[in-house]
Amino acid sequence: MAAFQAASAPRASFAPLGAKPAAGRPPVSQLPGVQRAGEAVRAAGAAVTSEPLASPCRQKAVEEGRLAAWTSIRQERWEGELQVQGEIPLWLNGTYLRNGPGLWHVADHHFHHLFDGYATLVRLHFEAGRLSAAHRQIESEAYKAAKKNRRLCYREFSEVPKADGFLSAVGDLAGLFSGASLTDNANTGVVRLGDGRVVCLTETTKGSIEVDPETLETIGKFEYSDGLGGLIHSAHPVVTDSELLTLLPDLVRPGYAVVRMAAGTNERRVVGRVRCRGWPAPPGWVHSFPVTEHYVVVPEMPLRYCAQNLLRAEPTPLYKFQWRPHSGSYLHVICKTAGTVVASVEVPPFVTFHFINAYEEEDDDGRVIAIIADCCEHNANTAILEKLRLHNLRTLNGQDVLPDARVGRFRIPLDGSPVGQLGQGLDPEEHGRGLDMCSINPANLGRPYRYAYACGAHRPCNFPNTLTKIDLVEKKAKNWHDEGSVPSEPFFVARPGSTEEDDGVVISMVSGKDGEGYALILDGSTFEEIARAKFPYALPYGLHGCWVPKK
Ligand SMILES: CC(=O)/C=C/C=C(C)/C=C/C1=C(C)CCCC1(C)C
Ligand SMILES: CC(/C=C/C=O)=C\C=C\C=O
Numbered sequence: 297m298a299a300f301q302a303a304s305a306p307r308a309s310f311a312p313l314g315a316k317p318a319a320g321r322p323p324v325s326q327l328p329g330v331q332r333a334g335e336a337v338r339a340a341g342a343a344v345t346s347e348p349l350a351s352p353c354r355q356k357a358v359e360e361g362r363l364a365a366w367t368s369i370r371q372e373r374w375e376g377e378l379q380v381q382g383e384i385p386l387w388l389n390g391t392y393l394r395n396g397p398g399l400w401h402v403a404d405h406h407f408h409h410l411f412d413g414y415a416t417l418v419r420l421h422f423e424a425g426r427l428s429a430a431h432r433q434i435e436s437e438a439y440k441a442a443k444k445n446r447r448l449c450y451r452e453f454s455e456v457p458k459a460d461g462f463l464s465a466v467g468d469l470a471g472l473f474s475g476a477s478l479t480d481n482a483n484t485g486v487v488r489l490g491d492g493r494v495v496c497l498t499e500t501t502k503g504s505i506e507v508d509p510e511t512l513e514t515i516g517k518f519e520y521s522d523g524l525g526g527l528i529h530s531a532h533p534v535v536t537d538s539e540l541l542t543l544l545p546d547l548v549r550p551g552y553a554v555v556r557m558a559a560g561t562n563e564r565r566v567v568g569r570v571r572c573r574g575w576p577a578p579p580g581w582v583h584s585f586p587v588t589e590h591y592v593v594v595p596e597m598p599l600r601y602c603a604q605n606l607l608r609a610e611p612t613p614l615y616k617f618q619w620r621p622h623s624g625s626y627l628h629v630i631c632k633t634a635g636t637v638v639a640s641v642e643v644p645p646f647v648t649f650h651f652i653n654a655y656e657e658e659d660d661d662g663r664v665i666a667i668i669a670d671c672c673e674h675n676a677n678t679a680i681l682e683k684l685r686l687h688n689l690r691t692l693n694g695q696d697v698l699p700d701a702r703v704g705r706f707r708i709p710l711d712g713s714p715v716g717q718l719g720q721g722l723d724p725e726e727h728g729r730g731l732d733m734c735s736i737n738p739a740n741l742g743r744p745y746r747y748a749y750a751c752g753a754h755r756p757c758n759f760p761n762t763l764t765k766i767d768l769v770e771k772k773a774k775n776w777h778d779e780g781s782v783p784s785e786p787f788f789v790a791r792p793g794s795t796e797e798d799d800g801v802v803i804s805m806v807s808g809k810d811g812e813g814y815a816l817i818l819d820g821s822t823f824e825e826i827a828r829a830k831f832p833y834a835l836p837y838g839l840h841g842c843w844v845p846k847k
């Protein structure tokens with residue numbers, strides 16, 4: 297097992313806001329109704345965010361400062377400069393954005409699942425070695441209605457509003473079936489499109505919301521101008537400078553459409569379609585999918601959408617999903633240019649949220665003979681979904697209940713054989729048998745690659761609590777850990793002009809053990825800490841990020 301590098305206690309301090317505004321703009325904090333750092337935490341939206349804590353047990357935990365990661369953000373927005381400990385490389389100029397569910401209650405309604413929280417967008421702006429930061433709630437219809445009505449008004453991941461709450465906000469029971477009642481709470485990821493627009497996303501199509509990457513202001517709903525419809529899509533489109541690719545599951549005629557949206561447009565066009573092999577079972581849940589240079593891989597996981605559970609008011613153990621191992625597990629391969637299905641193989645059962653990468657395997661003559669696709673695989677165990685309930689995250693701290701996960705490596709032969717293989721990229725002990733929230737050097741997207749960055753486990757733990765750099769060639773991992781803290785997805789930014797795959801930095805935002813939060817910069821190659829900068833308030837856990845290079 298690779299040695300853990302123990303980080304020292306956080307040392308950074310907070311520079312008073314207003315002293316050093318972000319370059320070129322008045323600080324947001326000077327706008328009416330906006331929290332100034334150092335003031336008591338009460339801001340616009342305080343009616344939503346300053347409810348008393350739910351239970352004495354939780355109160356104690358928060359007082360002890362253990363639960364920053366799972367405690368709602370206390371103010372709608374903030375902006376200020378952070379004091380940096382260490383040195384930020386001078387080449388790192390641009391903005392890192394991280395999205396995630398940072399607000400888990402409205403009035404006296406407390407959400408139950410990590411994925412239910414209202415979206416909080418966090419910003420780190422790097423310029424000439426300095427770092428300014430901000431956060432802001434995304435003004436989705438779901439969030440605005442909850443604030444106004446002091447209740448849940450739309451269907452979130454695990455919860456459904458009470459009929460009167462929903463009817464008063466949306467007005468019509470038919471909304472349950474038309475999609476009107478589905479949330480647009482864009483709390484999962486954030487992407488920068490090739491044309492520069494920045495869009496926050498979740499799994500509902502209507503939850504695609506454009507934001508201003510500088511002010512974090514919600515610009516408005518990202519409207520798809522095509523007539524494709526579809527209420528849900530993958531939360532993780534694959535975005536390059538020229539296009540966005542995503543998957544639209546079809547629950548009526550079980551299958552998936554692969555769609556492409558060219559940069560500069562709002563119009564998705566169908567590249568190809570594939571029918572589910574598990575028919576009559578509905579499509580498998582598709583949170584993410586991998587691509588290679590020439591192909592899109594469509595995963596059909598035995599954890600499938602479930603019509604009954606979608607309509608049910610009470611959450612089921614697997615929420616909107618059902619575990620259907622007997623329906624089979626499949627991977628389909630679609631040619632990006634022709635749109636045809638070039639392979640469809642049965643594979644062992646698997647459970648994954650996140651694919652890491654995929655690439656084409658060639659024989660000695662350069663012919664593509666197979667596709668290799670890697671993912672954070674939960675040993676075909678759906679227990680992870682229940683472990684992400686807020687009660688478990690808050691009360692099982694320090695207990696070794698995080699289910700095992702590994703780098704699941706699929707091999708999909710392209711010779712027409714009906715079966716694919718599932719192995720593992722390295723011994724999971726290398727990353728403490730926990731694994732999720734991965735990134736790679738984007739230059740290697742769809743190509744052979746060596747390094748993946750992810751969150752791993754330093755046990756005992758109930759949630760991934762390390763950052764891990766995985767070397768898929770040497771089959772080793774190097775791990776970063778700060779006792780009691782919860783780091784978010786490590787995000788790799790390449791040094792301009794770099795030629796080595798790991799020449800760059802890894803950015804993560806850490807929810808610390810003493811009720812604080814800090815931005816962390818690791819060297820992508822050595823995986824040693826090079827800088828950290830403390831936020832003046834507790835930072836809740838967040839999910840996925842993107843990089844907006846300096847203009
Ligand atoms: C945060 C995250 O990773 C996933 C969020 C998923 C959401 C909000 C899913 C929402 C859904 C509904 C509200 C009903 C339809 C099904 C489904 C897409 C699961
Ligand atoms: C945070 C998470 C899984 C952690 C498991 O170890 C999954 C998040 C999924 C959505 O983006």
Ligand SMILES: [Fe+2]
Pocket residue numbers: 484531532583649650839840
């Ligand atoms: Fe995700």
